[in-house]
Amino acid sequence: xxxxxxxxxxxxxxxxxxxxxEAELSFNLIQDTNTxxxxxxxxxxxxxxxxxxPHHDSIDAGPEEWDMVRRLMDSAWFSRVWVLQEIxxxxxxxxxxxxxxxxxxxxxxxxxxxxxxxxxxxxxxxVRSGMIWDLFxxxxxxxxxQLTWRxxxxxxxxLNKFGGQQSLIDILAVTRxxxxxxxxxxxxxxxxxxxxxxxxxxxxxxLLADYEKSVDEVYLEAAIRILxxxxxxxxxxxxxxxxxxxxxxxxxxxxxxxxxDEGWYIYxxxxxxxxxxxxxxxxxxxxxxxxxxxxxLKVQGTILEEITWSSRAFDDDELRLENQVxxxxxxxxxxxxxxxDWRGLGGDDNKDREQAFSLAIVAxxxxxxxxxxxxxxxxxxxxxxxxxxxxxERSFHDTPTTxxxxxxxxxxxxxxxxxxxxxxxxxxxxxxxxxxFLTSNGYLGVGHCSLEVGDVCVVARGxxxxxxxxxxxxxxxTGEAWELFRLIGESYIQGFMWGGLVDGGRDDIHDQGSxxxxxxxxxx
Numbered sequence: 057x058x059x060x061x062x063x064x065x066x067x068x069x070x071x072x073x074x075x076x077x078e079a080e081l082s083f084n085l086i087q088d089t090n091t092x093x094x095x096x097x098x099x100x101x102x103x104x105x106x107x108x109x110p111h112h113d114s115i116d117a118g119p120e121e122w123d124m125v126r127r128l129m130d131s132a133w134f135s136r137v138w139v140l141q142e143i144x145x146x147x148x149x150x151x152x153x154x155x156x157x158x159x160x161x162x163x164x165x166x167x168x169x170x171x172x173x174x175x176x177x178x179x180x181x182x183v184r185s186g187m188i189w190d191l192f193x194x195x196x197x198x199x200x201x202q203l204t205w206r207x208x209x210x211x212x213x214x215l216n217k218f219g220g221q222q223s224l225i226d227i228l229a230v231t232r233x234x235x236x237x238x239x240x241x242x243x244x245x246x247x248x249x250x251x252x253x254x255x256x257x258x259x260x261x262x263l264l265a266d267y268e269k270s271v272d273e274v275y276l277e278a279a280i281r282i283l284x285x286x287x288x289x290x291x292x293x294x295x296x297x298x299x300x301x302x303x304x305x306x307x308x309x310x311x312x313x314x315x316x317d318e319g320w321y322i323y324x325x326x327x328x329x330x331x332x333x334x335x336x337x338x339x340x341x342x343x344x345x346x347x348x349x350x351x352x353l354k355v356q357g358t359i360l361e362e363i364t365w366s367s368r369a370f371d372d373d374e375l376r377l378e379n380q381v382x383x384x385x386x387x388x389x390x391x392x393x394x395x396x397d398w399r400g401l402g403g404d405d406n407k408d409r410e411q412a413f414s415l416a417i418v419a420x421x422x423x424x425x426x427x428x429x430x431x432x433x434x435x436x437x438x439x440x441x442x443x444x445x446x447x448x449e450r451s452f453h454d455t456p457t458t459x460x461x462x463x464x465x466x467x468x469x470x471x472x473x474x475x476x477x478x479x480x481x482x483x484x485x486x487x488x489x490x491x492x493f494l495t496s497n498g499y500l501g502v503g504h505c506s507l508e509v510g511d512v513c514v515v516a517r518g519x520x521x522x523x524x525x526x527x528x529x530x531x532x533x534t535g536e537a538w539e540l541f542r543l544i545g546e547s548y549i550q551g552f553m554w555g556g557l558v559d560g561g562r563d564d565i566h567d568q569g570s571x572x573x574x575x576x577x578x579x580x
Contacts, residue, residue, distance in 0.1 A: 058145055058248025062201055067146035067160075069139075071131040074154025082124040083158040086166045088114040090209075093169045093176075097211060103172045115179055122180050128153060129184045137234040137245045144196040145248070147203040161208040164188060168212055174481075175474070187233075194230040198222040200250055223286045224251050224278070229295050232320045239317040240267065240274045255285040271317065272309055276351060279313045280344050287328070290340050290519035294326030294546045298506050304542075305506060307528065311542040312353040312579045322504065323485040325419055325521050326546050331427045332420075332520040333555040340518030352540075353579040357516035360552070361495035363524070365396055369505035372488035377480045381449040386417065386483070389492060398498040399551070412550045414439040416492065416500045418482035419548040423475070438475050445476035486548065499552065504545030511544055513552075514577060521546045521553070525579065538578045 061067055092114065096106045109115065131153075133139060143149055149160035170177040171189035196206065197216055206216040227246055236242050244265040246252060256262045263281055266274075283289045295314040298304055302318060304311045326332065341356035367389055374385055390413055400408025415428055415435065422428040428435040489505045495513060503524045511526045525541035532538070 058141060061142045062145040062147070064146065065148070067142060067149040069133060069143065069149055069151045069160055071128065071133050071151060071153045074156065076124075076127070077154070078124040078127070079153035079156035081121070082128050082153070083156060085114055085117060085121060085125060086158065087162060090162055090166050090169070094165075094210065103169070103211065106173070108175060115176060119181060122183065125183050126181070134184070134187075135235045137231055137236045137242055140191060140195055140231055140234065141245055141248060144199045145201055146205055147201075148205050148208070159205075159208070161205040161212060164192065164205075165209045165212050168192065168215060174477070178477070190230045194222055194226050195249075198227070198249070198251060222251055223282070223288075223291075224249075224255060225282050225286055225291045225295055227251065228278070228314070228316055229291075229324055232297075232316055236317075238267075239271045240265075240269070242316040243274055243278045255281055258285045275313050275316065276310065279310075283342060283344055288340075288520075289342050290335070290516055291326055291328065293516070293519070293523055293543060294324055294521060296543050296545055297321050298504065298545065300506070302506075305544075307542070307580070310351045310353070310580060311544075313351070321489040322545070323488055324546075325486075325548055326519070328520065330425070330520060332548075332553045334515050334522050334549075334553050335517050335519035336555040338518055340516060342516065350580050353543075355514075355516045355577045355579060356574055357514050357519075357577050358574050359525075359577070360513040360515060360522065360549075361497050361499065363493045363501075363503075363507060363509055363511045363513065364496050366491045366493040366503075366507060366509060367392060369489055369491050370487040372484040375480065375484045375487060377446070377449075377477055380446050380480065389417070393492070393494075393500070396494055398494050398500055411436070412500055416502055416548065416550045417486060418479065419486035419502060420550070420553055421482045421486070423478040423482075438479050441475040442479040493547075495549070499549050501547050501549035503547035507544050507547075512541075513547060513549060514541075515552065516577075517574060522549050523547060525577070528580070540578050540580050543579050 089112075092112060093106075096109070097103060100106045143160065146160075151158045151160050151163060167183070167185040167188035170180060170183065170185035177185060192206075192212075192215070204216070207213045224246070227249060228242065231242070231246075236245065243263075247263060247265060252263055259281060263278070269277070279292055282292045286292070292314065293312060296304075296312060297314070297318070297320065298311075299315075299318040299321060302315065303309055304313070304315060335357070342353065344351060344353050346352065370385065373379070374383065380386060390410070393409070393413060394406070398409065400406075400410070400412045411432075418428065420428055422430065422435065423438060486502055490502050491505055491507060493501050493503055493507060495501065501513065501522075507524045508526070511524050513522050514525050515522050524544040524547050526544055527539055528542055529540045530537055531540055
């Protein structure tokens with residue numbers, strides 16, 4: 057099927073009948089914004105060098121006008137998993153919304169502009185530009201087809217680079233929110249992708265569509281293929297994202313096999329491109345086999361500590377900056393932690409603990425996604441700016457006046473807001489559908505909403521992030537006793553992310569000898 061779309065002169069994207077007769081206005085708004093930003097890009101040469109943009113008629117058209125684009129992006133077409141391959145392989149494509157048309161490349165150019173400039177995106181509002189960015193970067197560019205709509209416009213063309221780093225797990229992870237009538241098609245929709253062909257060659261056999269197999273069999277086969285062929289096989293474990301009451305948590309199917317049909321609940325922490333190196337730099341030791349008739353994953357790793365306390369789970373919507381102004385979610389979390397006994401960053405007083413807290417709730421990320429610990433002075437400044445801005449906005453919200461309260465900061469209101477929003481964006485990624493937790497030795501972490509007190513934290517050799525496991529049984533195989541665990545999900549643990557436990561990195565880990573030694577861990 058891939059050859060059909062790759063060789064077609066043009067692919068048509070049909071969004072529906074335009075029930076509100078707003079397609080022309082929507083497309084004009086997109087085109088006008090594109091024209092202006094293309095002129096800016098031509099003048100300044102780099103998207104990041106374009107200075108803050110003053111009032112512009114299209115960008116500042118208002119929420120009612122941009123709501124038309126939001127409704128366009130809510131079209132069912134954008135929710136289907138099969139169309140992602142079809143448009144990725146297209147030489148050229150055109151969007152039809154009722155009788156009105158727009159070149160597909162113009163829609164993507166607009167979305168990439170917004171995803172690259174948060175200041176502009178904030179003024180327009182959410183039109184799902186991040187979704188298009190992720191698909192462009194992780195799926196469409198990696199098709200590598202020479203004749204493509206990705207070369208039609210300058211900014212899109214400048215980003216149309218494929219470094220050969222994507223793998224099947226990357227594609228399945230980014231396409232997880234999309235819909236398929238047959239859940240096996242979440243795998244089969246990408247069999248024409250080059251990374252699957254590369255995996256076929258490496259594994260020495262093809263991954264083929266077989267609708268005689270059950271969904272469980274298809275997902276297990278895909279998981280084993282990823283373990284056999286991925287450069288970073290532990291990313292399979294990072295992709296496990298159990299929904300509440302998932303059968304995978306009760307032993308009805310392997311907990312280590314990602315369920316692509318269970319939707320999307322968390323932002324993936326363990327991207328190989330991130331700076332995390334919890335499991336050190338040595339190659340991972342991970343393989344699938346059958347133990348007691350069950351598909352079992354055996355991982356070389358170290359069991360660290362037991363979870364002794366956890367917070368409630370958070371939702372990214374409640375953590376929006378506007379909602380933090382009217383609520384006190386992060387403040388209440390900090391107040392709960394103040395009642396517990398745990399380690400800070402470099403010491404155990406309240407200041408050290410709050411610094412560790414400020415790092416953990418953003419999973420250690422700086423504004424540029426690098427390690428916040430790499431420049432603690434900058435991190436402390438950003439965290440203080442976030443607190444100042446929330447408090448400033450809250451005081452104005454609680455006591456409305458014609459004049460805002462005095463802003464006690466050396467920075468401008470605009471700069472303060474930009475830093476606060478960037479810090480909150482990292483909070484939302486780190487905490488969405490996750491809980492904060494404390495371990496038996498007083499370390500603070502963030503993990504999947506399914507974790508419970510009594511679960512254990514594990515660092516797998518070569519993995520970028522720790523994982524949370526739940527002991528369920530002990531079995532004997534060939535005279536050897538094995539503890540069996542279920543995988544709950546990936547985690548971030550402040551103080552364990554640099555690989556110090558495994559290969560002498562820079563982690564702040566005390567009494568390493570009491571934590572444990574590496575051994576084979578069986579996950580069912």
